[in-house]
Amino acid sequence: MKEKIEKIIATALAQTFRTVSPQQLEELKKKTVVEESRRVSQGDYSTNLPLLLAQTAGSSPLAWGEKIKAEIEKEDKQTLFEQVVIAHPGFINFFLSPSVLTTAVKDVLKEKEHYGDSNEGADKQIQIEFVSANPTGPLTLGNGRGGFYGDSLANIFDSGGYAVVREYYVNDVGEQVRQLGHSLIGDEQAVYKGDYIGTIRERLGTAIKKDSPETIGVKGAEIIIEEIIKPTLERMQINFNNFFSEKSLYKNQAVDKTIDYLREQGLVYKQAGAVWFQSTRFGDDKDRVLIRADKEKTYFASDIAYLKNKLERGFDKIIYIWGADHHGYIKRMQAAAQALGCSQEEVENKIKIIIVQLIDFLQDGKKFRMSKRKGTYVTLSELLDEVPLDVARFFFLERGPDSHLVFDIALAKEKSEKNPVYYVQYAHARIAGILEKAQAQKLACQPESITLEHPAALQLAKLLIQLPDLLKKTREDYQLQRLTEYSKQLAAQFHRFYRDCRIIGEEKKLAQSRLALAQATAVVLKKTLNLMGIEAPEKM
RNA sequence: GCCCUCAUAGUUCAAUGGAUAGAACACGGGCCUUCUAAGCCUGUAAUCCAGGUUCGAAUCCUGGUGAGGGCACCA
Secondary structure (H helix, E strand, C coil), X not given: CHHHHHHHHHHHHHHHCCCCCHHHHHHHHHHCCEEEXXXXXXXXXXXXXXXXXXXXXXXXXXXXXXXXXHHHHHHCCCCCEEEEEEECCCEEEEEECHHHHHHHHHHHHHHHHHCCCCCCCCCCEEEEEXXXXXXCCCCEHHHHHHHHHHHHHHHHHHHCCCEEEEEEEECCCCHHHHHHHHHHHCCCCCCCCXXXXXXXXHHHCCHHHHCCHHHHHHHHHHHHHHHHHHHHHHHCCCCCCEEEEHHHHHHCCHHHHHHHHHHHCCCEEEECCEEEECHHHHCCCCCEEEECCCCCECHHHHHHHHHHHHHHCCCCEEEEEEEXXXXXXXXXXXXXXXXXXXXXXXXXXXXXXXXXXXXXXEXXXXXXXXXXXXXXXXXXXXXXXXXXXXXHHHHHHCCCCCCCEEEXXXXXXXXXXXXXXXXXXXXXXXXXXXXXXXXXXXXXXCHHHCCCCCHHHHHHHHHHCCHHHHHHHHHHHXXXXXXXXXXXXXXXXXXXXXXXXXXXXXXXXXXXXXXXXXXXXXXXXXXXXXXCCCCCCCCC
């Protein structure tokens, strides 16, 4: 919808404003905002264009408004708008024609679960790497946040027509694996604590006595991945396309080859026995070690090899989802990307690193920072024992990635009945109930002859048409909390419609129209919930 | 010390530089002979502080204050 309006505005702008250079025109178009109006009195959509024009070319915003309005009305050949109104201090408000809304309801019913999908990414491949928790213990709430976030983001790109690869990078080699080995042995170098250590120790049996810490660590990591992490991911209903092993990058010499490559580029030097990468050449704060004096390669070295691998696989977009404790890594990864041949622009647009803030949790009135090493953490599977998956997903997705959230465990359990996810699901179940009843009475909706007359019905239809714009926007700015907000709005508006507009028992044509709207609402609600990985129940 | 986030009702969160800052929970009133009251209506209540940019700032800039995170030949 917004696109259609933008197009009309762009044409109107070009007609009105001929004296200006093409660059300025582009500039104006870029700055022009079309948004859903916040208030009914301000129409359905509005734009700030007159204000911008006054800024660029002088004269009063309202005068510009009049000129643009005239052009818009000429240009609006499909009569999208019932009314176009200039408003102080310089907005144009658009009131949609009822026919736009009835058409939208028909579209929803026709496209069903594909409503809101787009083909913008039809020939594009995108890779999202997320969770990637170290195989040294169970997944934590923090992993859950990143996991639900990444999974839903992937769904939204799916819906945009992209070929999406969901990948989990397994750090199955190196220092921490050795530390895991020591922890399993239980010697003085033990680091990880927690009940699972004892369980795995028993599983390994006599191997503990004879194998090296490294070998034990490798075995332990495998058990943790296969028997702790993967089952938890399954409970979370996250399906990765690929578990990418760090070890494999060593086996096929990818790490060595990457270091060689950097060396050929003249970006590597030796100092004090170690091999360094000149990341400062690309804006990093300091150079970084690739090979330590003791010949051990750093994680950064394999991270670069992994990035190289991703680039070679030809993805159009590469998304990393990291916890805030990794933010210090961004600069060096961007430096690495440039060293691997990405332009500045590619680093900005092609490689997206999303930082999800860490979670504190509240227990007995005290805040705790989670730490696997200290054993002070809540595992995701513990959470899922207490709280249904739908609630957990909604709870995490409700917050923007930048928000530092405090997870009150007691509250999450106690308030599960009041969780907004039930509110949204209830709206869906209510509709399902009506549809069932309607069917029993042989009342079927006739999408071809819908009329929407009641304000509550019109308002509901206006919300339905927002889904495509909302998904598109989210693919641009990654602000997933928009989906939970939208689902709550949609549910609320349906509940109002339900209050004001009866369906069963009304005059036939009216009943059919309203039934169509209710059914379309169910489709959109379900779509929105499913994108978040949440069920849309028929009964509650 | 340097760098990155964040700071909005009592609480947890929303809000592309736009018009009267939205919800939910909590607290106070109302609404079920009618398609699910897990609902609806309604009241109280907020942009950390000080400057600046702008026609317009919760949003951008500078400086404070407070919270979290990061600054190793660690992972």
